[in-house]
Structures are given as C-alpha cells and as structure tokens.
Amino acid sequence: MEPLALQDLGPWLSSWGEGLWRATWQGALATLAVWALVKALPRLPASVKAGLWWAVALKCVLALGWPRPVPLPLLAAEPARSLPAVSPEPLPRAPVVLPQRVLGRTPEDVTPVRQAPPPAGGGWEVVLGWGALLLFAGWASGVAWQLVGHVRSWRLIRGMRERARPLAHPELEEELEFLATEAGLRRAPKLLVSSEVASPLATGLLSPVVVLPVKAVAGMPVEALRMALAHEVAHLRRGDLWMGWAPAFAETVLFFHPLVRQAAREYALAREEACDAEALRLTGAEPADYGELLIAFGIIRAPGTAAALGASAHLHALHRRLRMLESVDVMSPRPRRWLKGALCLLGVVGLVPFQVVAQDAPPAPAAKAATPAVPATPAPEANPPAARKAPPVPPVPPVPPHVGRVPPMPPVPPMPPHAGRVPPLPPLPPMPMEDDGDSYVLVTDGSVTMSGTTGDLHLARTFKQKGKDLLYVRQGGKGFLIRDTKTLEQIRALMKDPQAMGSAQGELGKKQGELGKKQGELGMKQGELGVKQAQLGMKHAELAQKHALLSMEHSRLESIRDEAERTRLEAEMEKKEEQLEKEESGLAKEQEALSRQQEALGAQQEALGEEQEKLGEEQEKLGRQHEKQMREVHTKVRTVIDGALKQGLGEPLPS
Template sequence: MDALIDTVLSRLAYASLQAVLLGALVGVACRFIPSLSAAARSALWWLLGAQLLIGLLAPSPVTLPLLPPAVTTTVVVTAPVIVTAASDASDVATSTFSWAAILLAAWAAAVLAQWIVAARRGYRLVGIVKRALPHDDVRVETLCARRARELGLRRSPRLKVSDEVDSPQVAGLWRPTILLPLDDRLNDDELDMALMHELAHVRRGDLLLGWAPVLARSLFFFHPIVHLAMREYALCREAACDALVVARGRQAPQTYGRLLLRLGVAPHPHHALPGASPTFRTLKRRLDMLGNATDAPHRALTVAIFAVLTVVGVTPWRVVAAEQGTKRTGVFASPSPASAPSPAAPVAPAAPAPPPDVSSAPPAPAAPLAARPPAPPPAPPAPPAPPMISSFFTGDSNGHGNQAFAFFSDDIQVMEGSNADVRRAAAQKKGSGDFAWYQDGKQAWIVRDPAYVKRIHDVYARSSKAADVTAASAEKQASIAQRQAMLNEQMAKLAERQAELAVKQSDPNGPHDPSAYAAGHAAIGKEQAEIGRQLAELDSQNAAEGKVMADRNRRQAEESRKAAQEVSAIMAQAIRDHAAEPAR
C-alpha cells in the first residue's frame, strides 16, 4: 500500500513540475510568435492537459542520464548498535506513511467531490437535451445542413430549441445537438453565424478533446498553472471557432463582433459549448483576437512548435545519474588473527572524487532499572571484516565513465572500472611482475617500468599508513563497545537480583527482616552506581574517540586526494615519456 501511495504522490509531483516547464514554453511561444493562429494556440494549451494525464497515468517515464554518475562508498560502522534505533526508525516510517496516506486521501476526496459535481451537471445537461423540442423550421434545418457540408461534416447535428438555454450551444459527445433559445431573436445573418460557430466546435472535435483539460484540472486542482492553462485553452478554442466563421462565412469581422456583443456574457454550462462568453474579460479578448483572425497560419512553424513541445514537454521524463561500471575494490593482503576481532577500516581512499565525511556517534549507556528486570542486553557486534583499503584513479576529476585504472603488486591491488575493464586489466598480467594499467576511451596503456611502478607503489603505501592509524582507532572503539556490553550485562543481573529481593520481601510466608532487606537493596544500589559511573566514563571515552576518528578520517581523505593527484601525474608523465606501452 505504501508503494502505491509513494507512486501516486511522486507522479503528481513530477507531472506538476513538468507542467510548469511546459506552461512556460507555451506562454513564451504564444507571446513572442504573434503569427500563431487561435487554433494553434488552443492546441498548444491543450498539450498541457495531455501532459498532466500522461505524467500521472504513464507506466514508466523516460529516463535521461544527464547527471554525473553517482559515487557510492561502502561504510562499515564500528560503533555498537543502540537498541532504541529500530523503534525510532519505525516511528519515523510510520509517521511518514501516515502523512503520505492522509495527503493522498485528501487529494482523492477532493477529486471525487469534483467528479460528483460534474456528474450532476452532466446529468442536468442530458435532461435539458431530452426536454428540448425539435426545431420545426425547415429553412433553418436546411441552412444547418448546408453549413455542415461546407465544413466537411459527414452528418449534420440535430437542431433543438429549449427555454433552458440563453444562447446557442452544442452538446453531446457521440451525437452532437445544437440547442437554440426558444425565444430566439437573432436575424437570419446572425443565426447563420451562430450555427457556423457551433458547427466549428463539432468539426474541431472540441466536445471530445475538451475532456482532457477538464480531467487534468480536476486531478491537478491544486496547481495554479493548470487553471491558467485551461482558461487560455477555452479562450483560444472559442477564438479558433470565431476565426473559422469569419474565414468561411460571408460576413465581415465587424458584423460577427456585433453578434458576440449581442450574445453578451453568460455562464458556461459544463459539458456544453455556448457561443456566449463566460466573462466580460473573455468577451473583450475574443473581440481583440477577432481582428487578427485567420484560417491560414504558417503550418510549418505550427507543426514544428507542436512537435518540439510534445517531445520536450509532454513526454514524461526524469533526469537521472548516468550509469557507471561496477566497482571492484582491491585489497591489501593482510591476514588477521582468528582469536581477536579485526576492526573495520574506514572509507577507502577514492581518487579523484572527494570522499564523504564519516562521523560516528557514541552509543548512549543503558539506564539502570531499579525494580524490574530489563530486556536482555544486545549481543556485542560481530567482528567486522579484515581491513580493506581501496584506491581509485581517474584522469578526470569529474569521473567520466570511459576511464579505468588498475594497479597490481604483491601487497597492493587497486582497481576501478567495470567488470569488463577489470578482466582486461587482469589479462595483461605476466608472471609476478608489478604493473599499472590505464584506459581512457578506446586507448589503453600498460606501465611496467620499475621506476614508475615503484613511485605508484610508494604513493599508495604512504596513503595506507593513514588507514592503519584509523583502523587502530576503530579497534579502540570496538574494545570500548565490548566493555559497555559487559557492564550492561552486569547491570541486568543486578536488576534481576533486586527484583528477586523485592519478591521475597513481599512474600507473607517468608522471613521478615527489614534491616536485612534494606542492606541487600543498599548493596545492589551501590554496585549499580559503580557500574553506572563506569558506563559514563566509557561513554565519554567513546565520544572523545569518535572525535579523533572523525579527524583522522578527514586526514585520510586528504591523503587519498593527494595520492590520486600524484598517481594521475605519474601516469601522465609515463605516457609522455613513452614509458607506457599501448595495451593490446
């Protein structure tokens, strides 16, 4: 369930962000390209509604690996585990899930409420169409059929009259019906233009295509760009029909403008397209656009803009990090004794990418319980793996994925690159000789010259000394953690003894010696106080050691960076001095 919630919320967020980009592009195109016709503008604003629906319903977005590859580093935590961390993480996860679930439920409730209101209005419109009377004027029927043929419609819409509409309008998805007011006071020319306007809606498919913006606005009701885009789409849609009437009709634009003024302002019913404007501002803008009405736009420019915005703005995409090859880390061969746990080494030096800061928080000592036995103390942490020191080399500090490096010696092995790169480097090994292998793009070099190999070996050996010092600090922290675990176990046993003593004291059949019980409680309390003091000292030591560890990690990171720069310079010099031979 939480996966579904995360998916829906993330898609809503990504689609909303992409809508801002697409809305800005469409706004710029409409403002700075005045030659765009009203039909082209309405199509561009319609794209935003389609983009929102696709972004929410598409099974998977298109990934664009434009970001640098992510640098991943494995960190082995040597600090002891704190028991309360699991419950805290669970509480955080539950809280996050609760807020996400509440947010999604509120969104779904708002969408459902809008759909219920829209369904009621649609049902009311269906009732208006059913109650409307057939138009009995054969002359108007003939005029409507002739205009429909001129516009390329295969079938003329039905004509009906109703006393529940104030202006001519068209309704119906599969069987369009033009509704005329019962008290129609339009003359023949005005009626001709009004019919042409409604037939233009049918020809353009506005009744069907208009559902995409309506549905997008209901799903993204919280997005201000969506409401702006839908208003612009509705305005340009009406202006496109106005332009079609002026271009195909026999009347001048001024005559059609007077018709718009006469129809005036009337609220738009849902799921129907009336000829009247919903607001005075819309009416004014329609009249302004009527002066530039044209049905012959620059089609090449319109198609190019539409195609570019479809690819850039409508296609759901995500910018992600570029993939990189699987890293294989070389190990300094150093056998660890089986009797004592070996501390985990800190983060391996990575070159040339800056290593992450590693910080460890000291564990809090468990509070002693006075009257009841506590839960069993956690087991000491398992011994970590032997110290691992890995070094990376890239010729570019940005970490391009077409570079790889490997260094092989008896005690040091350093590798970076994909599995295929590592196999190619290992294939160059001949006997027990040390060598360095470097690849940049399709070109690869091998350095076997003893002088250069020794310089590279010395650099990595010097860098490993910082890791040894850090490993000693990690070993000290592990020792502190073991002592803390032992003291916690002793504290638990004292709590059990204290509980047993309290049970004996409350037993009516047992011996009643208040002084003996008091002495027993006092002795246990004294031992608990001493253990608590030792735990506090260990906690202070662990905190101080943590600071030292963090400082040493920073120094090791600096040593790693210097080593990377030195190895880069050595390899570059070997290539310049022809000490590096091309690899086969």
C-alpha cells in the same frame, strides 16, 4: 498491525506520490513554456494556440499516469571510487583451528546461530507513512469534489437536451445543412430549441445537436443566427466535444495547481477564438457584425460538462475575442502545413513524461598491480658545485624623479548649463476622467478622440465601420454605442478649439526642436575643440618626458671627467632645452586660442538656452490653458452624452 498495513501500502503510495509530483512540476514547466511562446508570437492563429494549450493539459495527464517515464540524465554523476591496488602474491595459508566443543560432532549436532531480525520500522517511518496516507486522502477528496461538479453539470445538460424540442424552421435547417457540408461534417447535427439556454450550444458526444435559445430564434434575424450556427458547427468540426475531456481531466486531478487551471482556461478561450475565425470563414460575415453577435449573446454558456465547456463569461474574455476579430485573416485561417508539422513534432516530444536522473559514472581506473621494488637511487648532492655560488644580480638603477612625470593637461572650459540640453516638450494634458471611471471614445476614419483606457479604444475600433463615425461610451460600469449623426456633430464642434490650441503647442514644439538642433551643432563643435585640446595635452606630456630625459643626462655629466667633453655636452643640452621651451610656448598659445573659441561657443549656447527657456515658459502657459479648456469641453461633452443616452440613442452593451 498498523506498521504492517503501512508497509503494504508503501510502494503504492510512493508510486502515486512520484507521479503526482512529476505531473505537478512538468505541467508547470510546460505551461510556462507555452505561455512564453504565445507571448513571443502574438500573431499565432487561434487554432494553433488552442492546440498548444490542449497539449499542456495532456502532458499533465500522461505525466501522472505514465508507468515508466523516460530517464533524462541531467544531474551530475557521482565520481567512481577506485579500489586500492592488490598485490598479485598469494595470501599465506593459515591453519584453521576449531574449538574443541565442535570437534567430533556432526553438522546436525551443531546448533545453527540465528541472526537477529532487523529492527522494525522506526517512529519516523510510521509518521511519514501516515503523512503520505493523509495527503492521498486529501487529494482523493478534492478529486471527488471536482467529479461531483462534473456529474452535476452533465445531468443539467442531459436534462436540458431531453426537455428541448425540435426546431421547425426550414430556412435555418437549410443553413445548418449547408454549413455542415462546407465544414466537412459527415452529417448535419439536429437543431433544437430551448428556453433554458442563454446562448447557442453544441452538445452530445455520439449524436451531437445544436440548441438555440427561444428568445434568439424569435428576436434575431436569420443572418445573425446563421453566424451562431457556424460557430457551433466549427466546434463539431474541430472535435471539441471529445478533446475537451483532456483539459477537464487535468484540471480535476490537479485541482490544486493554479498554472494547470490557467492552462485549461486559456485552452477554452483559444478554442472559442478559433471557432470565431472559422465561423467568419464559413459565412463570409464582417468582423463588426460578428462582434455585435458576441455582445448580443454576451458569450455566456450554460453550465456543461467537459464535453461542452464554453469560454469564460468575464468581460476580459469578451475583450480578447473582440480584439482577435481585428486581426483575423478570413482568407487564410488555417496555419501552414510546415507550422502544423513542426508543432506536432514538438508536441509529441514534449508529451513524453521524463524523469531527471544522474549521469552514468565514468568507470573507475584499473587498480595497478604491485610492481617489484626498484633499488633506491642515491639522493642528489645537497649543494652541487654549480649551484653553490650564483653570481649576484646587479641592482636596477633607480629612476630619476622627473622621468615619467607628465604635467597636468590644461582643463577644458566647462560647457554652460544650457549647452546641448533641449528641454522636453510639455506633454499634452490628459483628458480628465470622472471619479467613477466613466469614459468615451470618438472614432472617425482619420482620428480618435478619447477619454478612457486602451481597452475602451479596442472595443470602439472593433465596432467602427468604414465611412461611419462611432462614439463608444462607458458610464456607470455599462457600455453604449452611439451612432446618431447630430450627437457626433455636436461633439466634433466642441473639439475644434482644443484641437486648434493643440496645433499651436505643436508649432512651439517645432521651434524648440529647431533650437535644440542648433544647440546640438554647437555641442559638436565644442566636442571637436575638446579633442584638439586633448591632443595639445598629449604634446605637453611628450615635452615633459623630453625634459625628464634631459634631467637624467644632466646627472650623468657629473661622472664625466674630461672637461672638454663635458662642455660640449652641456652646450648641446642647452640648445635642446631652448628648443623645448619654444615648443612649449607655441603649445600654450594654441591652447589659449582654443580656450577662447570654447568660451565663444559657450556664450552662444547660453543665449540659445535662454531662448529655449522662454519657449518652454510659453509652452507651459499654453498647456495650462489647454488643460482648462479641455476640462470645460469634457463637461460639455458629458452633457451631450447624457442627453443622447436619455433620448435612447445609445445601443447598450453587456456589462
């Protein structure tokens, strides 16, 4: 009975396994493709990025449940096998002989021969069937666990909404009506207030509402709450409460797939960035003010279902959203129509699930009919008269030993060890860091002084306002903003001496650069002389070849029996040898002159190299002094910062 039950479940398990495998690898392929596109085009609007990641999630869902994927012939086709040729002649008829025991009986009397039933499934089929069943059970358990989490979150959101009370605030209600009209909503959502949420929240599929925290309503100005309402209205205008189900469903059914989970997180974060940009457009607020609002709420969402998922509360998400505010274009936040159309077309094509199949095999060649026998032609004669005796090929005379031998070119004198080499400028010593990772960034309108990471620099620039200096401090894992004028003046005063020493190092660097330029010019001259020496070497090779030809002519003179002719040829060859010797002597003098010039240039290069070394030693000495000075200044700066924080002059940021 067990093999029979597995046999009944076989087709269904096979279909499920194929769909799950198709969703797994096609989802991974789509995730990597969108990731590469987003990395290649970092200036893509956040709304476009959110749409791309949403399409990846929908691709996973369709690939899993699509009944008939589109065949995509990418595999190589199997070569078709041709049938052997069949003779058109009819087969001879042979008499059919029946056994005697069958003769004289009717067909009913003859007992039919029963074919043996096919053997039942082997042991391997049973093992594979049970393995597939266990895999399905594990997958179903994981999906059930994910669904339990979504149901629990949905119940929390529903209970919170039922316990929330309407907010009686005429000014905020008027602002919400105005923002909903500006965003193009048919009706404004209801405004509720609750003590169970830490940040504003939009929820409700059929009757959406916006829930504000009690502490925010009591302690924040109306302008800040207006920006928060604009963000939630942007969620409703984009339809995020409905569209969020696709990534949630993909993450549920493919809970084991790390790339699908990453795609869902990227969609949630890009969705929040798109709503941030839309909120700036609706309110006309400054990015710095909106960034302070994000830090005030800490982008921490209450737990919600797929229809109310927020961005990650991790600090990395805060950094990304704040970094987006640096480059957001409030005047034209929506992408162009052609970009939307191209991405929509690409999405429609990419969403269709496909299945890689083999290409169609080419038709087999037609079998050739048997042709009548052709009389055999007589074999050709084994040794025809024309091929019996071939004239022998005359041997190639050996090349004389001197032909083609080129005398070695005189070597180019080596360049001195310092020629053309510009010692690199010593890098400015890095600002010392404490062991606990504390850092600070002083941002002014014209310069930046920092001891920290690029992430600290991005945060500091986000909160920098025009005409106002800012000091960002990270101490003990917490961030602070210091805008106190007296504290900033003390730090700028401490930085004057290191800046002066840095200027001195810059002047030394300029001198080293000028010396390097001169060394480069000398190197170019040495290269030109090297080219001339190579040309002289080629001429030496030509003369050597002429000498080789004369040697061959000398060997031919022995075969001339006419004494007068031999004497005349010897005289001509002597004249040619004298001429070649004169040319070689002239080339040797030119080569010697070039070598002297090379030596002179090498001496100049060596002198410049020694001067360059002296400047390098001086630069290294200044570098050590600068490093020591910076350590002392860093200690003093830390003392000033500690004093400012003790006085309560630092504005804390969420950790």
